[in-house]
Amino acid sequence: MAVRTHWAIDHTCGHQVERDLSDRAADRRAGFARWLGDRECSDCWKAARESSPVDKQQWLATRRAEEHAAATEWEQRYHMPPLEGPEKALAWAIRCRHQLVADAYTALVVEGDWDEADWSELEEQVRTVTRAGWWIDQRDAEGGDLPELLAAATDADRPTENPFV
Numbered sequence: 001m002a003v004r005t006h007w008a009i010d011h012t013c014g015h016q017v018e019r020d021l022s023d024r025a026a027d028r029r030a031g032f033a034r035w036l037g038d039r040e041c042s043d044c045w046k047a048a049r050e051s052s053p054v055d056k057q058q059w060l061a062t063r064r065a066e067e068h069a070a071a072t073e074w075e076q077r078y079h080m081p082p083l084e085g086p087e088k089a090l091a092w093a094i095r096c097r098h099q100l101v102a103d104a105y106t107a108l109v110v111e112g113d114w115d116e117a118d119w120s121e122l123e124e125q126v127r128t129v130t131r132a133g134w135w136i137d138q139r140d141a142e143g144g145d146l147p148e149l150l151a152a153a154t155d156a157d158r159p160t161e162n163p164f165v
Contacts, residue, residue, distance in 0.1 A: 007033040013044040071098035085132030093132035096139040103143025
């Protein structure tokens with residue numbers, strides 16, 4: 001019996017493409033064909049990436065505006081203090097803080113064993129860190145690491161009552 005080398009791939013874009021997978025190891029062909037089926041076909045993938053730079057910039061601007069609106073609404077709802085830092089960094093930092101705190105809530109409360117009282121304490125600690133750069137620096141952190149990150153934040157990351165200190 002011959003080992004199968006040609007596969008009909010049904011892509012997520014709706015196209016079906018016949019692929020020769022003989023250049024792959026025989027035991028990996030089925031898995032690769034399944035992986036291909038979870039993606040757009042090559043033509044659709046290329047067409048999506050060949051759109052004009054203006055379209056990409058417009059899409060990115062729209063996406064950033066949506067993220068910023070969600071983060072700002074979250075800030076107001078949970079009485080988060082405004083962040084401090086260069087004007088250019090504030091919007092980014094607001095989105096970073098929102099994302100990290102949302103990820104932390106999911107990891108610690110929804111999927112973890114924290115209760116609302118534990119979360120309220122952490123939320124108060126989040127309010128104490130207002131330096132925009134600190135939140136940007138933590139943008140790649142895991143949500144479950146937020147308690148340790150906040151504990152490691154320095155006095156420079158927290159505002160003081162007296163601006164002359």
